[in-house]
């Protein structure tokens with residue numbers, strides 16, 4: 001084959017993927033913007049902040065959006081993106097089954113568009129959730145303690161809520177009995193929130209970033225699985241993985257683990 005017959009590498013022919021960041025000036029958004037700017041195969045085509053017009057995404061020819069805004073606004077953004085055939089990687093938390101069902105409905109009407117909803121982009125956190133779900137059936141008790149900075153809008157964290165659901169699902173599948181708890185009095189909230197039958201405790205403390213412990217107990221032993229995001233740089237590789245893969249995954253994907261080869 002002569003040089004002139006060789007096909008151009010795909011990235012050169014297609015050019016870099018045009019990325020728009022919603023929530024670009026926030027704590028996570030600015031980290032995502034930095035990571036996109038540093039990647040040769042991606043171009044930061046739009047930084048959208050509060051009060052900016054989302055139509056900017058269309059004007060800028062954005063192909064993939066990263067939404068890292070607020071639970072109150074994320075659904076409006078996603079409806080707009082899906083209607084315009086823009087793929088989305090969603091780091092914003094606050095998703096429940098009703099929201100996911102709504103999103104699925106919009107996606108059904110826009111074949112070819114992909115949305116990834118990932119409550120945590122850090123690989124360590126994904127593994128923590130996986131290990132907790134694996135361990136859950138071997139212990140009588142499982143509780144989740146999440147610890148975050150006090151500027152966080154939602155509690156429990158999206159990661160903690162997902163961990164609790166994964167633990168609950170694993171225990172149901174294994175036929176585990178309800179967890180022991182003799183508490184019969186005390187102020188409301190003392191035992192944390194009940195997420196799918198699993199207790200979740202939320203701490204908001206200045207100086208922290210994002211941390212979680214899953215504490216499992218059986219007679220005579222405990223196992224604690226802990227993850228710490230010490231810096232928001234921990235979220236960047238997972239967010240970029242989502243950006244690079246989502247156009248090849250039409251429909252709804254929940255959890256970054258779907259893009260990792262976890263076996």
Ligand SMILES: NC(=O)C1=CN([C@@H]2O[C@H](COP(=O)(O)OP(=O)(O)OC[C@H]3O[C@@H](n4cnc5c(N)ncnc54)[C@H](O)[C@@H]3O)[C@@H](O)[C@H]2O)C=CC1
Pocket residue numbers: 022023024025026027028029048049050051052068069070071073090091092093094118119120121122154158235
């Ligand atoms: N999936 C993950 O790995 C992670 C998810 N998060 C989640 O990401 C979200 C954002 O977290 P932070 O960056 O800490 O919050 P933040 O408050 O620092 O940033 C949010 C940004 O969104 C902007 N914003 C609000 N409404 C907007 C709108 N309509 N259009 C465009 N921008 C808008 C705000 O002005 C702010 O700059 C939260 O839901 C948080 O739980 C945070 C860290 C990691």
Ligand SMILES: O=C(O)C1=N[C@H](C(=O)O)C[C@H](O)C1
Pocket residue numbers: 093119120121148152153156157158159160209210211
């Ligand atoms: O708001 C944050 O900071 C974080 N939010 C996500 C969550 O709610 O799980 C991910 C991580 O914990 C940081």
